Amino acid sequence: MKILANDGIDPIGKKILEDAGFVVDTIHIPQEELPARLNEYDAITVRSATKVRQPLIDACPNIKVIGRGGVGMDNIDVDYARSKGIAVVNTPAASSHSVAELVFAHLLTGVRFLQDANRKMPVEGATNFGALKKAYAAGVELKGKTLGVVGFGRIGRETAKIALGLGMSVVYYDLFEGPKTLTLDFTGAITLDLPVLQVELNELFKVSDFISLHVPFLDKPVIGKEEFEILKDGVGLVNASRGGVIDELELIKALDSGKVAFAGLDVFENEPTPRTELLTHPKISLTPHIGAATNEAQERIGEELASLLILNLKK
Template identity: 70%
Template sequence: MIKLLANDGIDPVGKQMLEAAGFTVDTTFIPQDELPVKLQAYDAITVRSATKVRKALIDQCPNLKLIGRGGVGVDNIDVEYAKEKGVAVYNTPAASSASVAELVFGHLFTGVRFLQDANRKMPVEGDTKFNDLKKAYAKGIELRGKTIGILGFGRIGRETAKIAYGLGMEVLAFDVHPSVTELELVLGGGVKVNVPVQYTEKDEVIAKSDFISLHVPYSHEPVIGAREFTLMKKGAGLVNCSRGGTVDESALLDALNSGQLAFAGLDVFDNEPTPRAELLQHAKISLTPHIGASTNEAQERIGVELATLIINHFKQLA
């Protein structure tokens, strides 16, 4: 019987699928520093963002046959080393795309209508300074007719573009390896239309867009730094629901404080789970605690997809 540790949890449907296939599934969380010893009792582990499966842990657990990542990025796993050691690595790149894309627009709607600041001030000042607050937030703008630049046009970037088209926005896209030339949009009544994707260079996307959304993998160097902020339209907005480290946070604060950037929406941070205080307290930043994939629907899809991959993998070995 295969013993699997779902260290960062797994949706009940995925757990049921695994158990029905004969797996023993343990959802008890084991702290990172205890994994080298306790993981040796398992054949496989699934993780999300919290648990790291690095080279040292892989070496300490020669019994490990599979690592599953419930989500898109695998930067918390030493993937190539695991494969060299004969450990299979799977992730679920498609399951959370719609949820992340919707969160992007949650941040965009929040930013263009000052909701992040209004939600802080209304409970404190709404009863005594209602008209002052109304005047302060009276210069919101609409998304319709504006241009969104999408850096990274994978599954999540494409879902973001579909929502943007539905809102009447223009879309500019950049991807290191563009693979899609058009998107299929489903309209009311199930009517389908194809929309061509407008690709251009990264700097041009940044310079021509009213809003920029990041959908890139983890990078050791920021994708958006001081140089990129100077290229942006004055008063642009930035949303990062991809990975911490892809935006230079000091440069971001400078751009917000100078007025070069009107607002930012952040779901990810350099120092998780302890983001820097200047970000958390800034009136122009809409904040969420890395919840892009955290919807009931996405978690069920992730659980089902991951369970299917794991079951099929071990079936092939049988």
């Protein structure tokens, strides 16, 4: 059997599959060529770049498994594929901690103005040092502040654990009833259960000093014009979930007015061409959708994806 890893796969995952007797191609076939070529394969793995929609599924009846290396599957018509007897699998646990760490990279960047300082120091550091020092003098600490986590799945919980470890309080919103405590594991030798509080979404918006979003995009933003009005003045926002979860135009207005102190964005409505106003804004910390892009996460994704493919292809 042949597997097309169209958006790549970690070498560990590739070796696991090859040791199990599969042929793995890591060439990238452009989206427009897939309908003509995908029937050469029994399975395809994708990340976020390749789209597996209904027309492609109909054009390739040979496909038995679609694997998503990562969490969100909004680039796959999951229900339709499954209605055709195709197994659709993903790796929700593998990248959780990597995404959570990126959230805090953005939070720590925002509270100390690093996104702007890193732009201006190379240009003005030698001639305007004192003014820059004064401009960035009003940083704040995360310890003692409240982090609101919207969506309390695996990534949301990993994010909350880091917050608790830094001495923050955590409130969270989720559609389903969640835990009252989370267990922090310190180097495997010490564990500690710390409290988290589940609240309604509007309450989270009112009490949170910082908010991290971990939900899919549905039919409208989670934080739009009305929600911005509810937020605490000077709140910091991080979106490492999906573009569109925060209304970007309203975000720019809120940053310009001071309602929002800073934002950290790893995802954008118009990927791969984000709005220029976002890319150049001095109060926005930016990364190009790299939440799961750590060596450790990619190894875990490769291993988990390989195991799922073997399980489904050998049925």
